[in-house]
Amino acid sequence: MIKKLLLLALTLTLMTSCVSKKIFTDLETKYGNLKKENRELTDEVETLSKDKTKLSNDLDQLQSAYETAVAERDKLQSDYAAAKSNLEILKASYKALEENSSASIAANSKKNRELLAQLEAKEQALAAENERLNTLKKELEKGSKRVAELENVIATKDANMRALKDAISKALTNFEGKGLTVEQRDGKVYISMENKLLFQSGSWSVGSEGKKAVQQLGNVLADNPDIAVLIEGHTDNDPYKGNAQLSGNWDLSAKRATAIVNILRENKTIDPKNLTAAGRGEFAPIASNDTNTGKAKNRRIEVILTPKLDEISKLLKDI
Missing domain, CATH: 1.10.287 (Helix Hairpins)
Structure with a gap:
């Protein structure tokens, strides 16, 4: 029986290796673009802060x-x-x-x-x-x-960001203690959802409880069209051994982030241009991977909400 399973896994790997490499390359390119965009946004915020200091x-x-x-x-x-x-x-x-x-x-x-x-x-x-x-x-x-x-x-x-955080905390209050946290820092709102709330091990299909949480989050985002929404998928450092269609943790984290985006897009009030999905793999842990507790915290989806800075940029240009 084991020999048959090994033979089947080898066959699937050979049949899908080319497809997986292409997907990985595309995702890696998208990730590079998203990372560049994130750096540009960070640089823009830093420039705005410097401009304010210079003006003062x-x-x-x-x-x-x-x-x-x-x-x-x-x-x-x-x-x-x-x-x-x-x-x-x-x-x-x-x-x-x-x-x-x-x-x-x-x-x-x-x-x-x-x-x-x-x-x-x-x-x-x-x-x-x-x-x-x-x-x-x-x-x-x-x-x-x-x-x-x-x-x-x-x-x-x-x-507005404080009010948004409070609205999200209120909307997701039923999921407190289930691997969900909401916090505000650096002018942004961070919603962290551990995989135990969203996914089965090795899967990127969102469970019913997790889907309900994402839909309730989407209801709040629909009332805030001036917010940029970045969904990041994260994993622990254990090598991925699941579906042969995936190339590894990075691929899995990207698919999980995309799954969250797809649920949010079901809410037609949300502008798709405000949504961005990114896979971070195991490379941005928030806890040690040396313990099971730490690994559980690292297996997560992070939704990062950022206010658009068009109005501030216009004021700085007029000065």
Whole structure:
């Protein structure tokens, strides 16, 4: 009997080896594209964070320049007041000396003209400084407004993601303690479902209980069309020994991720463009594969929900 089984397995392997290699190559290419897209999204988020930091630094520089301009204006006003006081004194002296000598009058007149020229120059400098100060103030107000808008958009997206997490937790409350967790970190929502809730060992067919959980998740996603949904399949590091049509754990994880996508697509309200399936194989464990408990945690589907950043990108371009 064993010999017959071995012969049958060998025959199936020979019949399907070419097909499996092609599938593996296609999936590997798709995975590379998804990995690149994930890196680009991560780089975009990092760039947005750097832009926000740069904008805040520019705002601080404008604030510093504004304060310096105010100090310079106050000094000019003080100099102007002192010069005006000296002028009044000279006028009084001029009046007192008018009766003495024409030479003294001429000397005082010259000083008076010099002081008037200095006073006019300081008035012009003060006017120019006030104009520069008004320009800096407008730039400061504009920058502050853009920063406030950007912070408001980011805060709104964070609040929306918290509300989405709460909605998903509420929708999946019946599956708590059955290998399902929901958490929010880094501005994203992560739903992790262990394979014991979804699949039989070596299979990518979703069981009835798991399908119900995915459908309830889909009901929440249907109400959030501005969310990108990445479904990742993960396995432990045990070599795959199941269906000969599969090339290994990576192939199995990709098929399981695709199975979840297909269930979500049954909900016609969900835009398929928001869905992405990826197989990660055993290469992204969350626990040690040295124990059965750790392996069970690593055999999972992760659904990663990410807000779209179009609005933030537009604000940054307008700044």
